[in-house]
Amino acid sequence: MWVDRRQLIVGSLAGAGLALADPLWAQAGFDAWLVGFRSRARKAGLRRATLDRALADARYLPKVIDLDRRQAEVAKPMQDYLASAASAARIRGGQRALRNHAQTLRRIENRTGVPGALVVAIWGMESSFGGFRGAQPVISVLATLAFDGRRAGRFEDELIAALKIIQQGQATASQMIGSHAGAMGHTQFMPSTYLAHAVDGTGDGSRDIWGEDPRDALASTAAYLKALGWQKGQPWGVEVSLPDGFDPGLTGRVLKRSRKDWTGLGLRLAGGGALPDHGKGGVILPAGPRGPAFLIWENFQVLKGYNYADSYVIGAGHLSDRIAGGGPIRSGFPDRPWGMTTDQRMELQRHLNAAGFNAGNPDGVIGEKGRAAIRAYEASRGLRETGVPTLALLDALK
Numbered sequence: 001m002w003v004d005r006r007q008l009i010v011g012s013l014a015g016a017g018l019a020l021a022d023p024l025w026a027q028a029g030f031d032a033w034l035v036g037f038r039s040r041a042r043k044a045g046l047r048r049a050t051l052d053r054a055l056a057d058a059r060y061l062p063k064v065i066d067l068d069r070r071q072a073e074v075a076k077p078m079q080d081y082l083a084s085a086a087s088a089a090r091i092r093g094g095q096r097a098l099r100n101h102a103q104t105l106r107r108i109e110n111r112t113g114v115p116g117a118l119v120v121a122i123w124g125m126e127s128s129f130g131g132f133r134g135a136q137p138v139i140s141v142l143a144t145l146a147f148d149g150r151r152a153g154r155f156e157d158e159l160i161a162a163l164k165i166i167q168q169g170q171a172t173a174s175q176m177i178g179s180h181a182g183a184m185g186h187t188q189f190m191p192s193t194y195l196a197h198a199v200d201g202t203g204d205g206s207r208d209i210w211g212e213d214p215r216d217a218l219a220s221t222a223a224y225l226k227a228l229g230w231q232k233g234q235p236w237g238v239e240v241s242l243p244d245g246f247d248p249g250l251t252g253r254v255l256k257r258s259r260k261d262w263t264g265l266g267l268r269l270a271g272g273g274a275l276p277d278h279g280k281g282g283v284i285l286p287a288g289p290r291g292p293a294f295l296i297w298e299n300f301q302v303l304k305g306y307n308y309a310d311s312y313v314i315g316a317g318h319l320s321d322r323i324a325g326g327g328p329i330r331s332g333f334p335d336r337p338w339g340m341t342t343d344q345r346m347e348l349q350r351h352l353n354a355a356g357f358n359a360g361n362p363d364g365v366i367g368e369k370g371r372a373a374i375r376a377y378e379a380s381r382g383l384r385e386t387g388v389p390t391l392a393l394l395d396a397l398k
C-alpha cells in the first residue's frame, strides 16, 4: 500500500513539475514505477528471473534527464559541424581502421554492398572508432527515461528490448554500457535496433557490440544499412556546382530529376566533370544557395534511418569520402545561410511552427523539414512553391 500512496503523491507533484527537482522524490517515484513496469515486462515475455537479475541495480539517474532536456539548442553552423565530423584526426583514424580491418570490411561489403569506408566513417562518428562508447549503465538510463515520461512509450520499448538481449544471454546488465540516451557499443545501436539487426561478424555465435573487438558492431552496422535499403554502388551524394542564376526553388530532397535534366539545368560535378547516373536524384543546399550543393539519391535517405539529421548524413558521407581518398568540400560556406542571421532563421522556424507548419526544432538550421514546411505554407497561400527561406517570408509570417 505504501508504494501506491507514494506513487500518488509523486504523481501529483510531477504534474506540478516539482517531483523531478527533488532526487529523493524522483527515486521514490522511480521505485514505484519499476513495480508497474515489471508486470508489463512480464507480459512482453520477460521471465521473472531475468528481471530480478537485470533490474537489481536499476536506479534513477537525474543527470540523464538533465542531458535529455538540454538537447536541441542552437545548432552548430554546418561548416563547424563538418570540420569536427571530418577532422584530420578522424580521417587518419578512419584510414587506419580501414587498413587494420581490411579483411573484415571486404567481407562485410561483399555481403551487404555497404562500402568499408562508410562503415568505418559511422564507427568514427558514433564512438571515435570505439574510443568513446559511453559509460552509462544502459538499463538505468532507459528506465530513467521511460519513467520520466516525455517519450515514455519509446523508452519503455527500448528497455524491454534491452532486457530481452540480456535474457537471450548476449550480454549482462553490467556489460550493457552506453550513452546517456541508451545507445550502445561501437556504433551506438539502440536495443531495438540490436534485436532486429545485429549480426555475428566473427563467427563465434555471439553478437558482441560492447566489447573491445569491433567486428560484430561493424558487421551489424552494414547489416542494418542493408535492411534500411542501401543500394550497392550508389554514393550517399556528390557535391555539384550550380550555374549562375540557378533557381533554388528547384532544390530539395523530394524534387527529383534525372541526370539528363540536371545536366540540362547546368549542373556539373564540383571541380568539373559530368554528373554520375544513379537514377533520379534531388539537390540539397544545407547552407543555402551560396554554400555547397549536393546531388543525392536513395542512399541519403537510408543513412537518415541511422540518424535523421541531414548534418549527420552529410558528415558521415563526407567523412567516408575523405577516408576513401576524396578531397574536401570545394564550396565555401556563407556567413548567413539563406541570407539570414541565425536569430532570423530561428524566428522563421518558430513562426512556421506556430502557424501549423512543422519546421522542426527552432535551431537555426533550415533543412529539408523546414523547406517542406515552407512549401506547405506557400501552397496554403496559393503561392509558388519554392521552399526557400527569405526575409520577405519571415515578414509575411510575423
Ligand SMILES: [Ca+2]
Pocket (backbone or CB within 6 Å): 200, 201, 202, 203, 204, 205, 206, 207, 208, 216
Ligand atoms: Ca561474434
